[in-house]
Each structure stands twice: as structure tokens, then as C-alpha cells.
Amino acid sequence: MKHFYLIVNKEKENAEKGAEVISEYLNSHGCECLRWDSENPGSSEYRYTDRKQVPQETECVIVLGGDGTLIQAARDLAGRDLPLFGVNMGHLGYLTQISREEDIVPALKELMADHYRLEKRMMLEGRVVSEGATVAQDIALNDIILSRTGLYTLKFDLYVNGELFNQYSADGMIVATPTGSTAYNLSAGGPIAAPESSMIIMTPICPHTLNSRSIVISPESRIMMKVSGREEVEQFLSFDGDTVVELRKGDRIEVERSEITTTLIQLKQVSFLENIRCKMRQI
Template sequence: MRQIGLLYNVHKQEACSVRTDICRQLERTGIRVVDVPIDHDTAIVETHPELKSCELVIVLGGDGTLLGVARQLSPFHVPMFGVNIGHLGFLTESEPSQLEIALERIVAGEYNLETRLMLEAFVYRDLQEIARFTALNDVGVGKGSFARMVTLDVHVDDVYVDTYTGDGMIVATPTGSTAYSLSCGGPIVSPHLQVMVLTPVCPHTLFSRPCVIDASSWVRLSVHARHGDVELAVDGQEGMRLLAGDEVLVRKAPFQATLVRLPDREFFGVLRSKLHGDPSST
């Protein structure tokens, strides 16, 4: 029997409502639905290990919901189909109004699988690893809630790049190039490329520019600050406080996220629709 996971953000009323319609439509076709209510703290795999063997999972929520699911399910190569019940919905593939047709195509197998680069970040303090994270969008090191600049030494493959003073530095994937990195002046990168983007955040210089590097590289960010208001942020959802002398190493993760894509949607059309408001591309 075919099995599809259905993950829905319990804090979004519309997600709970749409969930009922999806269950009904899928079960009519003989597909077993693994129904999982989630929030940002849900340990998805631990509570529902059967998700690892699903054909795909449907995620009801916004981009933030999909990012949280991706960090947990991507190591198991589970494809994800996002339904936008949020604001921008850049990562999601369907709106609720389009869902009936989208589900018919999923049931018929009329979809493609698209892999996306993910990152691993390691935090070292006194030469000891103290934390490890994964990210689909980005890893950022920067100032916390107070308006104090931070200074970061940046190395790529142990080669010194520069010392940046400002609000911080973002290491983004191609997927994350249209998120926080874009707001900070970073380039838009086609999602199939295997690269990382280094984007300074409000650098206190006239000459600092974003940099695109090969995804096989290691990036090392060394923290210099006289204050304790420096933070690591992962996909804007997870992170920790950093201290002067800490180092953050970022590299390509050993697994990728797998997104379910419908054949008639392509990256630049979605880009125009979501970021420029072009009605002809919705």
C-alpha cells in the first residue's frame, strides 16, 4: 500500500482545516495517510518513525514549517511537498486553492524530485566541538539584540579571506540565496548549483562584497568581540550564543533535501511571482 505523510502546523487554523480535505482525497484512492500534527519543537522522526518509509510527505504551513521539517527528514531522503499556508511560500509548491489538482497529480505520480544542497555547522570552543546543526537556507553569525558590531575572521579551506566588521556574516545555500542573504545584498543563485554564498551583513566598509564559492569548501568563521552579544542562527529558527574565540565551521552536509516539484513550475517563474508580484506567473 502506498503511504504518504501529512504534516500540519497546529498553530495555523487553515492548515488544520485543509488537512481534513487532504486525508479524505488521498484515502479515497487507497493511499494510507500518516497524520502528524507538528510545531517547531516536534521531534518528527522519533515520534513517527514510519515517516522514513513514506513515498513523500505533504507539509501544511509556511516556509518556516518546511525548513523545520527538512532539517529532520532530509537525512532519510524523504521527499517533501509544501503547501503554502503562510506569507511568502517561496519553498512551497502549492496554494490551498490549487490543492485538489496537485493531489491528483501526486496520486498519478506526475511530479519530479528536486534535490537541494544543505549545510552542516560545527561550533568549536577551546578546540572542542560543543554543538552541531544542519540548515537548508543558511547559517548566520552576527550580533544579538543590542546594536553592537561584531568582527569575524573568514577562512575558506584554511585560506584567509578577510576580516569583516559589521552585523555579521551569512553562509547560504542556493535555496537560501533568496532568503536573508538576498535582503543583505547577496546574489540570487539557481537552486541546482552546488555552491555556497558568503554574504556580509551591514559591513562597516565600502569594499566588502558577497562571494560565491564551491560547495566542497569549508568555511571557518572566527568570532572576535569584547561583548557577549554574538549569536549563531540556523535557518532563522535554531542557534546558540557564541563567545569571543569561538569558531563556526560550515560545510556541505552529507545529505540533501528532496523537494516534490510539479512539472509546470520552474524557478524563475516562481521567483517573479513571489518576489516581484508578477500576476502573469502565478
């Protein structure tokens, strides 16, 4: 690899210092390392990067932040098929590859020498249909979540491939990818899935029944949730905790596998189980 692009979450401690180390090292070793200036006029719609500013010849996007920064970068660059390499400046960092300053230069050497593997991660596509028209549509690397504010319980019907699966009274529903299985899904009692696998995980949030459990279905399945219940309930749909769409009674939520994938660069030959075990110790 010779052409690199930096995405930096300035809110993370030492992220700027790490960016300087990376940029100086790569540029001094015959590589091109560019960075988007988030203070440029007209760039307010993006949190960390502007996809139009990333050159076509870019071979690797290095993301300095945490899992949230990497997920946002994947959303911003969706469809560009650019490999992402995460440098953890956050807490757990399930998606990032390195988390110590002393590991940065050795990792850059591996990238420059093409000693890595690419891992494809599935994404979800969701849309909100209101009165027969699609009013919102987005993608997610981690999860698409039906939730609410206030104290009222949500009521909704869940369909899989056109067949009614269950009627829920709950605080919401998490529809997660394997990548998102270690996020909110895990906190809500859902299963952990190998990140490179293909499946859709549905986990109800605080269901008001004794028999509601997570469901794991084929990645080719089509999910539909129909919002019912009371008009005064404030409910919404979120995509990776970023895009938020307000919902009304009668709205329909459709979720399926996206044709777009996220590509992550992997350097370490660490098994999925070992990685989970190490991360769990940090909680």
C-alpha cells in the first residue's frame, strides 16, 4: 500500500498526536497520506470525513477514534469499497486493530508491505414507509433500532418474509448484524456472533412477556415491523445510533441485508473467541 487517507476523531485523547505520527512516518517513507480538514466550509453534514474528498487512488483509510468513529466512517464512505483500518483511541474497540502508540509504526510497516487480510462485514438497509410512501432510508453496520422516549411501552407486529412472527409489547427492537452483536444487542441479552458471518439478529428490548427471546435468521430474510399502540407514544428508528427517524402509529419499518459491505483490514491473527475474551476482561 502506498496511498493512505486519515480520518481523525478530534474529541478522542491523543488522536491528533497519533495522526501526526502516522502522517509523518508514511510521508517520510515514500507514501501519500492525506487528511480531510473537518473545518472546511460546506462540510457540516459530515462528522469525520467527506467521501467526495477521498481520492480515487486511496488504498487504505486509517481511522483514529473508537468503534463509533469507525462505524461512522463506514457509513460516510459506504459504496466506495475502501478498506478501513482502525486505531483505537476509545474504550473497548471491538472493531479497531491497535490501541497503543508503540504499535502504530509496526502496523504501518505491515500495511506498507501488504501483510494483511481483508474482512468483509455485512450491513443492513432499512426504510420507513408512512401512508404508502418511503419517507426515510439508510444503512447500518451495527444495528437498526426501534425505540421510544418517555414511559409508554411500544406495541408493534413483527413479520419475517411476509409471515407474522410475533406481536410485541416492549421498549423496542434491535435488528443487528454480526458486527453489531457485541454492541446494544449484547447489553440487551442477545447472542454474540462471529463478525465475518452472515445473519440477522433480532433482540427485543425489555419485552413485557416471559417468553420473548432473540431470534437469529437468514441474511436473506426480509423483516417488517408495523407500529401500533397509542398515538402519544414518542417512538423512533435509529441507524447505528446516528440517523434518527420519528415514527407515527401505522408506520411500517422494512429491514433487509444491504448490497453494500464494509471492508476491514486485519493484521493480527487473533481468533474471534480470544478477541472477545480479552475485550470482556476490560469491562
